[in-house]
Amino acid sequence: MSKRRAIGAGLAAAILMAMAALNGASADAVAGKELAEKWCAECHSILPDRLSRNLAAPTFPELAAEPSITQYSLRAFLRSQHETMPQITFTREQMDDIVDYVMSLKPHD
Numbered sequence: 001m002s003k004r005r006a007i008g009a010g011l012a013a014a015i016l017m018a019m020a021a022l023n024g025a026s027a028d029a030v031a032g033k034e035l036a037e038k039w040c041a042e043c044h045s046i047l048p049d050r051l052s053r054n055l056a057a058p059t060f061p062e063l064a065a066e067p068s069i070t071q072y073s074l075r076a077f078l079r080s081q082h083e084t085m086p087q088i089t090f091t092r093e094q095m096d097d098i099v100d101y102v103m104s105l106k107p108h109d
Contacts, residue, residue, distance in 0.1 A: 027093075032101025036060065039088055048105070056084070064105035074099045 036046040043054040048061045063069055075095060081087055090098065 027096035027100035029097070029101045029104040032097035032099070032104075035090075035094055035098050036101055043085075046101075060102055061105045064102050065107055069102070069106075071099050071103060074102055
């Protein structure tokens, strides 16, 4: 490989890594699950094949299976107040982690 191509490949790799970091690739689904267990599991089931304690509260796998659930819609939902949910203010990292956890539950066809 020529020096010019090696430099180009290195730059491309650096750009891809930076883009992944900006797109939330640093989010941690395991940390998101832990946060969900701490703050959400009182009402929502966060695991597959379990009913929510509050039957009016959808399970996390049910939420993830909804076609309308995207990273963007989850962030908007979690930032807005709801009558039936406590208002929890997440840090950016916590939000990234919880969103990453819910998105990891999306069914793969």
